[in-house]
Amino acid sequence: MIFRQLFDSTSGTYTYLIASRQGGEALIIDPVLEKVDRYLQLVRELDLKLVKAVDTHLHADHITGLGALRDRTHCITVMGEQTMADVVSMRVAEGDRVSIEGLSLDVLYTPGHTDDSYSFLNGGRVFTGDTLLIRGTGRTDFQNGDPRQQYDSIFNKLLKLPDDTLVYPAHDYKGDTVSTIGEEKRFNPRLRVQSVDEYVDLMNNLNLPNPKMMDVAVPANIHVGLHQDEIAAKGWAVSAVEALALRGRPDVAIVDLREKAEREKHGAIPGALHAPYPELRENIGAGGMLHELALATGKRIVFYCAFGERSAMAVEAAQAAGLISACHIEGGIDAWKKANGPLVRDSAARQL
Numbered sequence: 001m002i003f004r005q006l007f008d009s010t011s012g013t014y015t016y017l018i019a020s021r022q023g024g025e026a027l028i029i030d031p032v033l034e035k036v037d038r039y040l041q042l043v044r045e046l047d048l049k050l051v052k053a054v055d056t057h058l059h060a061d062h063i064t065g066l067g068a069l070r071d072r073t074h075c076i077t078v079m080g081e082q083t084m085a086d087v088v089s090m091r092v093a094e095g096d097r098v099s100i101e102g103l104s105l106d107v108l109y110t111p112g113h114t115d116d117s118y119s120f121l122n123g124g125r126v127f128t129g130d131t132l133l134i135r136g137t138g139r140t141d142f143q144n145g146d147p148r149q150q151y152d153s154i155f156n157k158l159l160k161l162p163d164d165t166l167v168y169p170a171h172d173y174k175g176d177t178v179s180t181i182g183e184e185k186r187f188n189p190r191l192r193v194q195s196v197d198e199y200v201d202l203m204n205n206l207n208l209p210n211p212k213m214m215d216v217a218v219p220a221n222i223h224v225g226l227h228q229d230e231i232a233a234k235g236w237a238v239s240a241v242e243a244l245a246l247r248g249r250p251d252v253a254i255v256d257l258r259e260k261a262e263r264e265k266h267g268a269i270p271g272a273l274h275a276p277y278p279e280l281r282e283n284i285g286a287g288g289m290l291h292e293l294a295l296a297t298g299k300r301i302v303f304y305c306a307f308g309e310r311s312a313m314a315v316e317a318a319q320a321a322g323l324i325s326a327c328h329i330e331g332g333i334d335a336w337k338k339a340n341g342p343l344v345r346d347s348a349a350r351q352l
């Protein structure tokens with residue numbers, strides 16, 4: 001396994017690059033915008049393919065690298081379902097898994113620092129965001145923070161992990177890089193409270209100044225989505241309502257780009273083909289299934305995903321590959337549901 005902890009000294013942020021092997025798929029957690037060049041250089045040097053970029057929560061102290069990484073690598077952006085960020089490719093919730101080739105992260109909802117704070121567990125490592133820091137905990141006084149929720153997230157979820165689980169936080173300001181659950185139980189001063197009320201009291205009386213970057217970072221991090229309007233302006237998008245009328249037409253092939261787990265959880269458009277986004281390049285290239293389908297049958301390829309971000313990237317790639325009738329459903333299955341579009345569970349979806 002490849003595991004790299006990277007540091008942004010300006011914001012004190014730790015970023016993690018993970019992959020199961022050299023030459024394989026990689027995932028990055030909590031990237032910082034200013035460091036994107038460095039991450040991509042490392043990705044190249046290790047011969048990796050960045051396929052997912054995850055933020056543990058909406059950060060207030062730095063601008064996320066999620067959007068820039070997506071624009072430069074076409075990776076899938078991932079955040080929790082509560083996030084205020086306008087568009088990410090994939091929204092996850094407690095019990096979900098974020099998977100790449102050879103490894104996956106278990107998703108733990110750990111609100112309190114913010115209401116969209118998540119932790120991610122990979123074997124003996126837990127990435128705790130700003131929920132649990134080394135000998136500290138994330139502040140709870142803005143962005144819908146809640147010390148009572150944080151107490152619950154820490155005491156009833158994170159501290160229930162095995163004592164030897166390695167704790168990798170999103171920040172450190174003292175130079176510590178890693179801890180363990182057992183160590184934090186014993187030595188974290190914030191956790192030496194006798195009750196939830198005592199913790200709430202402690203957190204409500206920290207009187208911290210706001211982060212320097214807050215007024216810049218929060219609005220920037222909310223607007224992280226790809227500009228789907230630019231795709232629409234090229235005539236490469238249909239609304240969910242327009243897509244309803246396309247369904248079942250013999251000259252149209254609706255293609256679902258999501259992962260199996262997403263289709264099972266959220267349902268799929270009846271009759272849609274399934275071609276997961278990570279395999280897009282092969283599918284639309286010469287000899288690929290979608291390429292051949294479009295050429296042989298003249299069908300219009302209509303991509304969709306969860307919120308329209310992966311499908312917007314797919315349209316651009318398909319158009320570049322010569323599939324000039326390709327378009328996507330703006331807003332994805334989320335918009336389709338809002339338009340009362342019918343859904344089936346995964347078993348009915350056809351596999352490409």
Ligand SMILES: [Fe+2]
Binds near residue numbers: 057059060061113138
């Ligand atoms: Fe934070």
